[in-house]
Amino acid sequence: MRLEYFQMVDKVLALDLEARTLRTANTVPDKSPIFEGHFPGHPLLPGVLLFEIMAQSCGMLLLRLNNYDRMAFLASVDKGKLRTFVVPGQVIEVFAEMVHDGSGYARLKAEGRVEGKLVCNAEVTLKTMPFPAPELRGYLLETAERIGMPMGAPAELGSAAPASAGNLTHV
Amino acid sequence: MSSTFETVANIIAETCDIPRENITPESHAIDDLGIDSLDFLDIAFAIDKAFGIKLPLESWTQEVNEGKATTEQYFVLKNLCARIDELIAAKSA
Numbered sequence: 001m002r003l004e005y006f007q008m009v010d011k012v013l014a015l016d017l018e019a020r021t022l023r024t025a026n027t028v029p030d031k032s033p034i035f036e037g038h039f040p041g042h043p044l045l046p047g048v049l050l051f052e053i054m055a056q057s058c059g060m061l062l063l064r065l066n067n068y069d070r071m072a073f074l075a076s077v078d079k080g081k082l083r084t085f086v087v088p089g090q091v092i093e094v095f096a097e098m099v100h101d102g103s104g105y106a107r108l109k110a111e112g113r114v115e116g117k118l119v120c121n122a123e124v125t126l127k128t129m130p131f132p133a134p135e136l137r138g139y140l141l142e143t144a145e146r147i148g149m150p151m152g153a154p155a156e157l158g159s160a161a162p163a164s165a166g167n168l169t170h171v
Numbered sequence: 172m173s174s175t176f177e178t179v180a181n182i183i184a185e186t187c188d189i190p191r192e193n194i195t196p197e198s199h200a201i202d203d204l205g206i207d208s209l210d211f212l213d214i215a216f217a218i219d220k221a222f223g224i225k226l227p228l229e230s231w232t233q234e235v236n237e238g239k240a241t242t243e244q245y246f247v248l249k250n251l252c253a254r255i256d257e258l259i260a261a262k263s264a
Binding site: 100 | 226
């Protein structure tokens with residue numbers, strides 16, 4: 001993850017379009033200016049960034065389900081829990097699950113684990129709307145490719161086709 | 172409609188911490204109850220879940236913004252409940 005660029009999601013581990021779930025892996029960098037202040041001599045990933053990692057994983061799932069035809073913006077975090085410290089070098093696996101895909105919004109659940117141990121969880125509401133700028137959609141498609149988001153139809157996902165081989169219908 | 176209203180009023184009371192007795196069929200969710208768009212997302216989620224429907228919030232908002240409908244048509248609670256009943260009927264038709 002590149003904290004200074006808010007690129008929190010590193011890699012897609014699994015996508016299930018039917019179950020509407022996504023699993024991501026996200027490595028906390030060893031070094032970042034953030035750790036100089038948070039905290040001197042005791043570097044910790046800030047809790048708000050754990051929420052951001054969960055929100056971005058939820059967002060990547062929602063965008064994929066919507067075939068990248070709409071942008072998702074974080075609207076609220078409910079029942080958020082930060083259960084233990086996360087430190088540089090640790091890998092956070094996030095599991096995101098769609099709860100309800102509403103009109104103009106979606107509610108998802110997410111949880112983060114380090115070596116199997118639950119470190120954070122929350123319910124996330126994302127507002128959806130048409131992309132406000134075309135370059136934003138392009139950036140997110142590049143992000144999907146970077147993190148290895150499978151882009152095939154459900155039956156093809158076993159081959160984990162990369163984003164560049166996508167079947168986008170709204171280009 | 173009456174049971175729909177009871178469910179919706181209870182959802183609003185619980186979601187927005189508004190005294191239940193202040194919520195009537197004539198209440199305007201925005202103008203009278205002071206519910207903002209973010210809180211209305213929580214209400215919409217609870218309504219969608221309770222009735223197994225999908226409130227078409229986006230098209231309602233678009234109609235209001237384009238002057239094709241008034242907020243009263245969708246956000247006065249008796250009208251909102253009538254819309255919900257229509258959606259339930261359409262689902263089971």
